[in-house]
Amino acid sequence: xxxxxxxxxxxxxxxxxxxxxxxxxxxxxxxxxxxxxxxxxxxxxxxxxxxxxxxxxxxxxxxxxxxxxxxxxxxxxxxxxxxxxxxxxxxxxxxxxxxxxxxxxxxxxxxxxxxxxxxxxxxxxxxxxxxxxxxxxxxxxxxxxxxxxxxxxxxxxxxxxxxxxxxxxxxxxxxxxxxxxxxxxxxxxxxxxxxxxxxxxxxxxxxxxxxxxxxxxxxxxxxxxxxxxxxxxxxxxxxxxxxxxxxxxxxxxxxxxxxxxxxxxxxxxxxxxxxxxxxxxxxxxxxxxxxxxxxxxxxxxxxxxxxxxxxxxxxxxxxxxxxxxxxxxxxxxxxxxxxxxxxxxxxxxxxxxxxxxxxxxxxxxxxxxxxxxxxxxxxxxxxxxxxxxxxxxxxxxxxxxxxxxxxxxxxxxxxxxxxxxxxxxxxxxxxxxxxxxxxxxxxxxxxxxxxxxxxxxxxxxxxxxxxxxxxxxxxxxxxxxxxxxxxxxxxxxxxxxxxxxxxxxxxxxxxxxxxxxxxxxxxxxxxxxxxxxxxxxxxxxxxxxxxxxxxxxxxxxxxxxxxxxxxxxxxxxxxxxxxxxxxxxxxxxxxxxxxxxxxxxxxxxxxxxxxxxxxxxxxxxxxxxxxxxxxxxxxxxxxxxxxxxxxxxxxxxxxxxxxxxxxxxxxxxxxxxxxxxxxxxxxxxxxxxxxx
Amino acid sequence: xxxxxxxxxxxxxxxxxxxxxxxxxxxxxxxxxxxxxxxxxxxxxxxxxxxxxxxxxxxxxxx
Numbered sequence: 218x219x220x221x222x223x224x225x226x227x228x229x230x231x232x233x234x235x236x237x238x239x240x241x242x243x244x245x246x247x248x249x250x251x252x253x254x255x256x257x258x259x260x261x262x263x264x265x266x267x268x269x270x271x272x273x274x275x276x277x278x279x280x281x282x283x284x285x286x287x288x289x290x291x292x293x294x295x296x297x298x299x300x301x302x303x304x305x306x307x308x309x310x311x312x313x314x315x316x317x318x319x320x321x322x323x324x325x326x327x328x329x330x331x332x333x334x335x336x337x338x339x340x341x342x343x344x345x346x347x348x349x350x351x352x353x354x355x356x357x358x359x360x361x362x363x364x365x366x367x368x369x370x371x372x373x374x375x376x377x378x379x380x381x382x383x384x385x386x387x388x389x390x391x392x393x394x395x396x397x398x399x400x401x402x403x404x405x406x407x408x409x410x411x412x413x414x415x416x417x418x419x420x421x422x423x424x425x426x427x428x429x430x431x432x433x434x435x436x437x438x439x440x441x442x443x444x445x446x447x448x449x450x451x452x453x454x455x456x457x458x459x460x461x462x463x464x465x466x467x468x469x470x471x472x473x474x475x476x477x478x479x480x481x482x483x484x485x486x487x488x489x490x491x492x493x494x495x496x497x498x499x500x501x502x503x504x505x506x507x508x509x510x511x512x513x514x515x516x517x518x519x520x521x522x523x524x525x526x527x528x529x530x531x532x533x534x535x536x537x538x539x540x541x542x543x544x545x546x547x548x549x550x551x552x553x554x555x556x557x558x559x560x561x562x563x564x565x566x567x568x569x570x571x572x573x574x575x576x577x578x579x580x581x582x583x584x585x586x587x588x589x590x591x592x593x594x595x596x597x598x599x600x601x602x603x604x605x606x607x608x609x610x611x612x613x614x615x616x617x618x619x620x621x622x623x624x625x626x627x628x629x630x631x632x633x634x635x636x637x638x639x640x641x642x643x644x645x646x647x648x649x650x651x652x653x654x655x656x657x658x659x660x661x662x663x664x665x666x667x668x669x670x671x672x673x674x675x676x677x678x679x680x681x682x683x684x685x686x687x688x689x690x691x692x693x694x695x696x697x698x699x700x701x702x703x704x705x706x707x708x709x710x711x712x713x714x715x716x717x718x719x720x721x722x723x724x725x726x727x728x729x730x731x732x733x734x735x736x737x738x739x740x741x742x743x744x745x746x747x748x749x750x751x752x753x754x755x756x757x758x759x760x761x762x763x764x765x766x767x768x769x770x771x772x773x774x775x776x777x778x779x780x781x782x783x784x785x786x787x788x789x790x791x792x793x794x795x796x797x798x799x800x801x802x803x804x805x806x807x808x809x810x811x812x813x814x815x816x817x818x819x820x821x822x823x824x825x826x827x828x829x830x831x832x833x834x835x836x837x838x839x840x841x842x843x844x845x846x847x848x849x850x851x852x853x854x855x856x857x858x859x860x861x862x863x864x865x866x867x868x869x870x871x872x873x874x875x876x877x878x879x880x881x882x883x884x885x886x887x888x889x890x891x892x893x894x895x896x897x898x899x900x901x902x903x904x905x906x907x908x909x
Numbered sequence: 910x911x912x913x914x915x916x917x918x919x920x921x922x923x924x925x926x927x928x929x930x931x932x933x934x935x936x937x938x939x940x941x942x943x944x945x946x947x948x949x950x951x952x953x954x955x956x957x958x959x960x961x962x963x964x965x966x967x968x969x970x971x972x
Contacts, residue, residue: 294940295963300927307928317972363967391972432953433960436931489965490958497970498929552972561968700970707966723966766972 227267234260238338241526242331248521251597254334255516258593262586265342270350270582277781277789278354280574285895287360288571297361297569302576309567310584311501313349313559314508316395316659316694317552318592323658324759325549326599326607327537329527332546333596340547340554341589344796348555348770349563350581351777351793356564357571358891364564368776368869370890371783376872380772383865384561385708386858387765389736391558392701393743394762396481397754399694400473400744401657402687407466408457408648410473412684413691414466415449417480420496427498428490435498442499450688454648454680470748477698478741484695485702485733493699500692507689511594511666514673524600524607529631536612537656539756539818544807547800548763553592555800557769559585573897598665599658605635606643606652610661613753614654624653648680656753659690705736746851749844756818760811761855764804768866771800775873782877783889790877801870808859821859825852933960 237257241249274280291297300308325333356362362370365384369377403410423442431437456462468476484492533541538549552558563581571580599607608628609617617624621637628635644652647667652660663686670682707723709732714721720728747754774797782790814820817827825848831837832845880886926932934956941950951959 294937294944295960304924304927307924312969313971315970315972395972428954428957433934433957434931435929436926439929489961493965494961502929556971558971562971565967566964566969697970697972700965703965704968 227264230260231264231268234258234264238335241334244526248523249330249526250519250521251515251601252519254330254522254593254597257334258338258590261338261342262590265346266578266582266586269342270346270578273347273350273792274575274578277786277792278351278577280354280577281894282573282575283897284574285897285900286357286568286571286573287892288569289897289900290892290895291360291569299572300570302572302579305567305570305572305576305580306584308570309562309580310587311505312562312566313556313584314504314588314591315552315697316398316690317556317558318588319595319662319690320398320658320759321550321552321763322592322596323599323662324537324611324755325546326524326596327528327530327535327611328542328546329531330522330524330596330600331526332531332542333550334593336546336550337554337589337592337596340550341585341592344555344770344800345553345559345589346582346585347792347796348557348774348777349559349585350577351781352560352773353563353568353571353581354574354577355777355780357568357574357577360892361566361568362564362890364560364773364776367564367780367890368772371776371779371887372869372872372876373887376776376869379865379868379872380776381708381712383765383769383772383862385705385712386862387558387762387769388701388705388708389739390743390758390762390765392481392698392705392740393747394755394758395694395697395701396474396477396740396744397747397758398657398659399691399698400470400477400748401655401753401755402659402663402691403468403473404470404655405467405651406457406649406687407463408453408680408684409687409691410466410468411456411462412446412450412453412688413695415452416446416496416499416688416692416695417492419445419449420492420499423499424491424495427495438495439498439502442495443502446499446503446688446692447685450685451681453684457648471745474741474745474748478737478744480695481698481702481741482733482737484699485706485737486730489703493696493703496692497696497700500689500696503689504693507686508591508594511598511669512590514669515594515597518669518673520597520601520669520672522597522600523602524604528604533816533819536608536616537756538759539816540760540807540810540814544803544810545760547803548760548767548807550592551763551766551770553589553595555767555770555796556588557766557771557773560769560773595662598662598669601665601668602661603633603635605629605633606640606664607661608633609635609640610652610655610664611658612654613656613751613756615751615753617654619654621651621653646679647683649683654753656755658755659687659694663687663690702733702736702740705740706732709736746847749840750848750851751841751844752818757821757824757852757855760807761858764808764811764859765862767800767804768862771797771804771866772869774800775869779873779876780889783880783886787877787881797870801866804866805863808863811859812856821852821856825849825856828852930960 237253241253288297288299322333365380368380423438427438531542605628617627625635625637663683666686667679667682671679710721710723722728747758774793777793778790815823817824828849876886934953
């Protein structure tokens with residue numbers, strides 16, 4: 218009987234979640250309340266977690282609590298540490314959730330609130346969460362091997378090489394696009410620039426505190442850093458209004474891009490304890506705090522969403538991201554629905570902390586559901602804005618016009634009324650001179666968050682909330698820039714070490730500097746081109762990043778599928794095979810359009826040709842004329858990169874199909890590299906505090 | 910069972926220290942004394958630096 222009652226509860230939750238989602242889908246009013254989204258999300262995550270994830274864990278992965286995990290077996294107290302599942306969950310969530318799930322849904326809001334919501338929810342529960350959990354399981358069974366190592370062991374050297382090079386290129390694009398987001402948020406904003414700049418000395422101060430003054434006391438250090446950062450956010454307001462100091466922090470895009478590039482290089486060659494680690498501590502606290510604060514504000518305030526369910530931009534004419542709903546929604550929202558990058562975290566650090574295989578569901582599936590929820594909140598924050606305001610902030614000058622009057626007139630003519638006066642008032646209320654054409658998602662998210670926070674905690678602090686939101690996004694974007702550069706440098710050294718051995722020495726100073734410079738130059742190039750592009754750069758970089766991230770997801774799912782087949786579970790291969798097939802087809806189609814679509818806003822080649830035509834006809838002048846040759850070259854380079862991604866993806870999928878087929882036919886395949894079974898009961902029982 | 914507010918706060922504090930890594934040195938020292946009492950113990954600073962070096966040598970932050 219209790220079993221029946223339990224099932225009944227889950228059925229009720231499921232029906233409730235589905236009903237809320239149905240309510241959202243069928244709603245045809247002027248506005249819709251955010252509470253529906255929260256309720257639908259919770260219902261759907263809960264039921265999928267309980268039923269689908271539960272089924273995968275028992276039937277497909279056959280997770281066995283009696284099987285000793287590497288953390289228990291190896292337990293070296295450093296890398297391998299058996300950790301309580303909620304603490305592992307905290308570590309894993311902090312590692313996977315960054316700026317991605319905030320930016321993607323914000324950009325996808327141009328299609329209306331419905332497509333983004335549906336994809337965030339379904340993509341997560343049948344794609345992203347499954348990927349994270351299955352990869353976590355596979356790596357846990359292999360002593361925490363990385364994705365590249367698993368690809369090589371299970372599929373052979375070709376697939377292994379493809380995974381390695383693909384990952385390196387994705388790192389370049391991630392850092393470039395995140396850098397672009399932060400540059401667009403700081404451009405001509407003395408307040409924002411000052412606050413973000415202050416994060417550097419504050420982090421250094423905290424770094425010295427944590428290393429030398431009170432070694433290892435990371436909570437104290439983070440708290441001090443947090444207080445100083447809030448002070449810097451308030452202080453930014455004074456600096457911005459100061460007639461002498463204000464102009465000192467007022468920069469245009471290219472200048473800021475060069476600063477971010479220079480900063481990225483120095484941060485990469487500085488010791489970790491001085492800048493990267495302390496800032497990461499502070500940023501993790503702010504990240505979790507801001508997400509909780511936003512959830513709290515959304516729940517108590519229950520704001521109305523003003524964006525329609527669907528806009529006319531599902532046809533591909535959207536000003537924020539060019540291209541139709543299919544396939545571009547699915548690559549605009551990667552993080553929050555399915556993010557291939559997570560596979561790098563699920564294979565690597567986290568598996569070495571897993572105490573029992575029964576924790577795989579909470580850590581792998583649960584963390585991703587939580588990230589998806591962050592994505593839903595970002596979507597809510599974007600849709601709370603008046604659509605006219607949303608489009609004014611997120612459309613580039615190349616599309617709507619450079620002046621306040623032309624931009625607002627264009628957007629009003631689309632059926633999203635907004636006036637120049639209103640945009641000016643809003644900018645002033647946020648403590649900015651203009652909010653026009655601040656592409657990249659961060660500023661519009663900040664305006665949305667500021668309005669939600671101000672509604673919950675008092676209207677008079679609007680400007681402060683806005684800059685708090687900008688500061689916290691910039692904080693973890695810069696952490697990602699540092700960390701990404703560092704990892705990219707290691708990967709590059711790993712790769713180049715095969716060609717010339719001394720370059721592979723990660724401890725030596727010279728190779729570290731050379732490879733850091735190489736890596737920074739790679740992302741710096743894409744960032745700089747993005748900044749000088751009159752169409753905003755995001756329009757080119759974000760889809761490229763989306764394609765690469767979803768390609769990595771399809772690759773991770775292909776590895777997972779191979780392992781499932783080789784485990785003798787071919788009948789369940791669809792669990793990872795289906796999302797893999799969807800992502801492979803979607804990214805390939807998106808790549809095809811990015812290459813060959815005749816619309817110059819969508820197709821890279823068409824874009825390059827159109828610009829070349831304008832250049833030849835002499836219809837360009839000023840900055841546009843100056844940057845045209847670089848932009849033409851860049852679009853062709855992007856086209857080449859896209860082709861490369863698709864080749865890497867299909868190499869992996871063909872290898873997966875080949876190995877799986879051979880296995881099913883009983884032919885020889887690389888042996889399953891799983892570590893042998895060791896019974897938990899046969900290990901010495903842990904005592905003391907070491908095992909948490 | 911006896912989940913008073915004091916108990917809750919204590920648990921929250923413990924979890925916070927564990928998640929943030931604030932308790933890492935105590936855990937290390939306790940474990941070290943138990944398993945390798947004969948080998949020298951790293952001091953707080955050396956342990957902190959070696960922890961950072963280990964943590965930041967791989968992918969541990971996502972987009």
